[in-house]
Each structure stands twice: as C-alpha cells, then as structure tokens.
Amino acid sequence: MPLVTRVTDLIGNTPLFELAATETGTRLLLKLEQFNPTGAAKIRMAREMVLDAERRGLLNDGGHIIESTSGNTGLGLAVVAAERGYRFTAVVDHHACKDKLRAMRAMGAELVYVADEGDDSLATSAREDLAEAMAAARDDAYFTEQHNNDANALGYYAVAEELLADLGQVDILLSAVGTGGSLFGTARRLRELGCLPRVIGVEPVGSIAFGGPGGPYWQSGTGTPPGATVGTAVDYSLLDEGVKVADVDAFATTRAVARKVGLLIGGSAGGSVHAALTRLEEFPPGSTVVTIVCDGGEKYLDTVFDDDWMKDRDLLDESAEYEVLQLLDRYTPARRNLVGVP
Numbered sequence: 001m002p003l004v005t006r007v008t009d010l011i012g013n014t015p016l017f018e019l020a021a022t023e024t025g026t027r028l029l030l031k032l033e034q035f036n037p038t039g040a041a042k043i044r045m046a047r048e049m050v051l052d053a054e055r056r057g058l059l060n061d062g063g064h065i066i067e068s069t070s071g072n073t074g075l076g077l078a079v080v081a082a083e084r085g086y087r088f089t090a091v092v093d094h095h096a097c098k099d100k101l102r103a104m105r106a107m108g109a110e111l112v113y114v115a116d117e118g119d120d121s122l123a124t125s126a127r128e129d130l131a132e133a134m135a136a137a138r139d140d141a142y143f144t145e146q147h148n149n150d151a152n153a154l155g156y157y158a159v160a161e162e163l164l165a166d167l168g169q170v171d172i173l174l175s176a177v178g179t180g181g182s183l184f185g186t187a188r189r190l191r192e193l194g195c196l197p198r199v200i201g202v203e204p205v206g207s208i209a210f211g212g213p214g215g216p217y218w219q220s221g222t223g224t225p226p227g228a229t230v231g232t233a234v235d236y237s238l239l240d241e242g243v244k245v246a247d248v249d250a251f252a253t254t255r256a257v258a259r260k261v262g263l264l265i266g267g268s269a270g271g272s273v274h275a276a277l278t279r280l281e282e283f284p285p286g287s288t289v290v291t292i293v294c295d296g297g298e299k300y301l302d303t304v305f306d307d308d309w310m311k312d313r314d315l316l317d318e319s320a321e322y323e324v325l326q327l328l329d330r331y332t333p334a335r336r337n338l339v340g341v342p
C-alpha cells in the first residue's frame with residue numbers, strides 16, 4: 001500500500017474471511033468492514049455524503065455538518081469533518097455505545113443528546129427531528145440525513161466492486177438493514193455489474209422495516225425502531241427476503257464466534273451471521289454467501305461481551321450460544337484441529 005496522507009485514503013479493500021463451509025461447497029464469507037478507519041463500514045458512506053454535498057454546493061468552506069447517529073455514521077463524519085475543516089454536531093441518544101460517543105468527541109465532534117442520562121432507549125425519530133430542526137435554524141449547516149440520502153448507498157458501490165474483484169461471483173448477499181445503505185448499495189452495484197445475488201436483509205426482532213410487531217431491541221446501529229420511518233435508502237425492490245433475528249441469538253452468535261474463531265464482530269453482524277449459519281444448507285450447493293460485518297466487537301466489550309450487562313437484560317443464553325458453537329464446529333472442519341499446523 002502506498003504512503004497515504006489522509007485517514008480516508010485508508011477506507012476500503014477490506015478483507016474477506018471464510019467463517020463456514022458446508023460439505024456441498026457452500027461458503028459463508030464475512031466482509032470485515034471493521035478494517036476501515038473507525039472500525040466500521042459507515043465511514044464509506046460518511047465520506048460519500050460529504051463529497052456529494054460539496055459537489056452540490058450544500059457544504060462550503062468551514063461549514064457545519066449535522067447528523068443523527070447511533071455512532072458509526074457519526075464516527076465516519078467526525079473523521080471527514082476533521083480532515084476537511086468542518087464543524088460536526090452529532091445528535092445522539094444513550095442507547096449508543098459509549099466508546100463510539102467518546103471517540104467522536106475525541107475527534108472534535110460536538111454531541112447533543114436527545115434524552116437524559118440514564119434513559120438508554122433507542123430514540124431514532126427524536127434524534128432525526130432535532131437534527132433537522134438544528135440544521136434548519138442555521139444558514140451554514142447541512143443535515144446529511146443518512147436515511148434519505150442517495151449518497152449513503154453510493155458509498156457502498158466500492159464494496160460490490162471489491163467483492164467481484166476478490167470472488168468473481170456472489171450468490172447470496174445477506175446483511176443487516178438499518179438505513180439500508182450498505183446492503184442495498186452493494187446489491188445495486190452488483191446488479192449493475194451483471195451479478196444478481198439473492199438479497200436477504202436482516203433486522204432485529206422488534207424492528208419494523210420488514211413488518212411488525214415493533215418493540216425494543218439491543219442490536220446497535222441496525223433496524224428501524226417502532227415510531228421511526230423507513231427511509232428511501234431501504235430499497236425494497238432489491239430485496240428478495242427480509243428476516244428477523246432476536247437479540248439473544250444475535251449476541252449468542254457474536255460471543256460464540258469470538259470464542260471459537262478469535263474474531264470480534266459487532267452485535268448486528270452477530271444477527272446476520274446467525275441468519276446465515278442456521279440456513280446455510282438451504283442454499284443451493286456451492287453457493288458463495290457474503291455477509292457484511294458492519295463493525296467489530298471491540299465496541300461492545302461493555303455490553304454484548306459483558307456477562308453482567310447481558311444478564312441484567314435477560315440476554316445471556318448459554319443454550320443459544322452452544323447451538324452456534326455446534327454449527328461452527330460442523331461447518332469449520334478445517335479449523336477443528338490446528339495443533340501443529342504451521
């Protein structure tokens with residue numbers, strides 16, 4: 001890799017990891033987006049939204065970016081704002097991972113909370129309303145509005161290009177849906193390039209993008225909570241199937257993958273991996289199944305990987321974890337006994 005001068009030059013070309021393979025040649029591959037700066041996929045779209053606003057004259061020298069964020073978009077925007085000399089205000093809630101908020105602040109972002117300390121409910125629509133109102137009140141401010149911004153999905157076109165360069169073919173694309181940018185941007189670009197995978201979206205039980213009933217959930221950064229509106233970045237015309245995964249199963253998967261493989265993935269990726277692992281044998285033999293890992297597990301050491309936090313919320317389920325460990329054992333024969341293997 002050549003010497004780079006901007007952190008955003010380090011975005012992309014993330015590695016692929018084979019997590020599982022069936023005897024019929026179906027493989028589950030993880031696109032490890034935690035290898036981007038900020039440890040998440042969303043910096044891809046953060047950069048794209050800012051470049052798009054500059055091209056359209058909506059952001060000028062020294063301007064002010066405002067966004068409602070569960071954390072990873074804000075981290076990406078904090079990097080881009082620092083790099084390009086913008087002021088950045090992140091409208092957040094206490095549902096967000098504390099480390100994401102701390103890191104945003106470290107990079108100069110201002111945080112505005114929509115709820116009081118101690119109220120850790122997910123407040124997506126309150127955040128969006130406040131961000132919109134704040135931007136409307138200032139001449140120099142631009143609300144990037146990730147849920148309804150075409151540049152969100154555009155930011156992931158490179159993911160499709162990287163997948164085709166590395167694999168030549170993707171048969172099933174299965175991934176978390178929050179704003180929808182990562183799954184549908186990747187799917188759209190794959191289609192444009194002549195690859196037509198089956199597209200499976202995953203949301204938490206309690207999220208309403210694939211139908212109700214709505215309710216609370218703890219998977220961070222993903223899903224559409226009841227009361228929030230599904231934005232235009234969710235492109236149902238590209239969706240073949242929407243599935244729901246409970247927090248218990250998503251987190252059991254996150255924890256099992258860490259213990260079995262030594263790979264820390266985030267809770268939303270746990271949901272996608274659970275959906276993929278439990279039906280790997282339903283896919284046509286020889287399928288290449290790709291899941292986008294939106295972020296790594298390091299951000300969830302105080303939550304998903306903390307037994308007390310899990311117990312307090314009734315999320316710790318050893319039998320669910322055991323089931324995932326069994327699946328990983330079944331599908332990772334090459335890793336079953338590595339002692340002595342160089």
Ligand SMILES: Cc1ncc(COP(=O)(O)O)c(C=O)c1O
Binds near residue numbers: 040176180183221269
């Ligand atoms: C951890 C995590 N998972 C999943 C998603 C969903 O990605 P998208 O908004 O592209 O649908 C996000 C987005 O913020 C995220 O931060």
